[in-house]
Amino acid sequence: MPATNILVLGASGLIGRYVTDDLRARGFRVVGVARHFSPAQKVSALDLELPVMSMDAAALAQLLRTHDVDLVVNCLGVLQDGPGSDTQAVHRDFVARLLEAIRESGRAIRFVQISVPGAANEDRTAFSTTKREAERLIAASGIPHAMLRPGFVIAPAAYGGSAMLRALAALPVDLPAGEAGTPFQPVAVEDIAETIAWLAGRDIADESVRAVTWDLMQTQPISLGGVVDQFRWSFGTAKQLRITPPSFLIDLGARLGDLSSRLGWMPPLRSTAIAELRRGITGDPAAWMAATGIVPKTIAQAIGGHPATIQDKWFARLFLIKALIIASLALFWVASGFIALFISYDAAAGILRAHHFPPALVGPVTVLTSLMDISIGILIAFRRTAAFGLIAGIIASLGYMAVAAILTPDLWIEPLGALVKTGPAIVLMLVAFLMLDNR
Known part of the structure; x- marks a missing residue:
């Protein structure tokens, strides 16, 4: 039958x-x-x-x-x-x-x-x-x-x-x-x-x-x-x-x-x-x-x-760019933490000292934030934890911006615009988060 x-x-x-x-x-x-x-x-x-x-x-x-x-x-x-x-x-x-x-x-x-x-x-x-x-x-x-x-x-x-x-x-x-x-x-x-x-x-x-x-x-x-x-x-x-x-x-x-x-x-x-x-x-x-x-x-x-359709075109144009976005974000977070911890530790700690951060906290905060950045990059690199890593990256970036606004507001107008550039980085992490689905 x-x-x-x-x-x-x-x-x-x-x-x-x-x-x-x-x-x-x-x-x-x-x-x-x-x-x-x-x-x-x-x-x-x-x-x-x-x-x-x-x-x-x-x-x-x-x-x-x-x-x-x-x-x-x-x-x-x-x-x-x-x-x-x-x-x-x-x-x-x-x-x-x-x-x-x-x-x-x-x-x-x-x-x-x-x-x-x-x-x-x-x-x-x-x-x-x-x-x-x-x-x-x-x-x-x-x-x-x-x-x-x-x-x-x-x-x-x-x-x-x-x-x-x-x-x-x-x-x-x-x-x-x-x-x-x-x-x-x-x-x-x-x-x-x-x-x-x-x-x-x-x-x-x-x-x-x-x-x-x-x-x-x-x-x-x-x-x-x-x-x-x-x-x-x-x-x-x-x-x-x-x-x-x-x-x-x-x-x-x-x-x-x-x-x-x-x-x-x-x-x-x-x-x-x-x-x-x-x-x-x-x-x-x-x-x-x-x-x-x-x-x-x-x-x-x-x-x-x-x-x-327009959604077909957007998908096709962004499909290969998705890998570039994920890779660049993972490398960005790992590199920023690694540089602050191992290459430019004195300079990173000096920023806190120059802005009258409590001396006893300068070392621990520099180490902890560097390790946090490296951890966020590693989380983003692995597919299973990428979503968590991207959300953590967004929260950490917003936290950096809020703390800087309170403790070191002059960093917002420094010539290279390090804090100003954090905004577009947050947007890129949000884009990556919204593109994680495969089906």
Whole structure:
């Protein structure tokens, strides 16, 4: 019988969120599961926050039985190993437990896996090799399944690589010729959702779709540079002058992205992303089109269907600047505290003495404020504590301004304007705080 109850794993992600909402609009009962939903994403009582990565097969089987699941859509994925991200655990080990859970549930369930395009002998990263290992487990399980291999996903929302390409299109930056010429076939997220809805409407006993592997992407060949050019057309930036950085700067940016991922951030520019980008995205959608009758949207149709709004343009222009803001604020606070404590301690303490600060407090106050500044910078540098660090920085800056106004008002008119410049710094910290959300 066709599926009526669907479980979407990774329902807070770029694909998972769209698929969950789309299937609900089509009348399916969809349980969306994620480790965390933003307040804006959790729109239904069926959006469940669960630690699925720590659930064993028995707990997953109970989840399937509780919600009478007929079809499971696995959209879970991580780009690269790092703190809190383990490609082997997410892509392979979890799928192995999920397949066991489907068998233990006692229900007839079709399994839809969102995988990656390309041939197995071209896999070079932990991301793609573990995705391919999951495919082999699914194929050997005997469970009715569909492995969907989407190309570069074009969606109304932007995250990761799709956000980065929008940023490139909005800023006066071009890709080096080697990267720009990489084959990069896209797919509209609407076509992914329509494919899953089509599968949900098929009887699970239908042998023609019992075990399928489909490439989902437009048929027309296009390069990575062509995808960026299409975004430029949407943003109205196609004719702006651009600079082309050398390839080694892209590699340097990827290394810096790897470093920031160790601090808990999830930058799109990391070594795995660059390796996959240079590999390209290609496939043959003929089997998918023939089976479903779906004619994939071209990138012009996918992007043209969502003309750039002012919020799209602001996001694209600020996306890469966000990293620069966070990094500069973290360095600013750490450097200011370090300089006052280790390099210019006498000068820092001298400012307090010159303004008749109690001598017994000069040393302790100088040390404590320096350590506080360093601590604020470290808090901002780590993603988990960045919000707290930014708020602490704003409060500390306001405190410095208030104390100076009372004890050393003449500092407000000193030639270099150190206190006057604190105001714009507070505004920048507020901007960073408001830009912390990723979804």
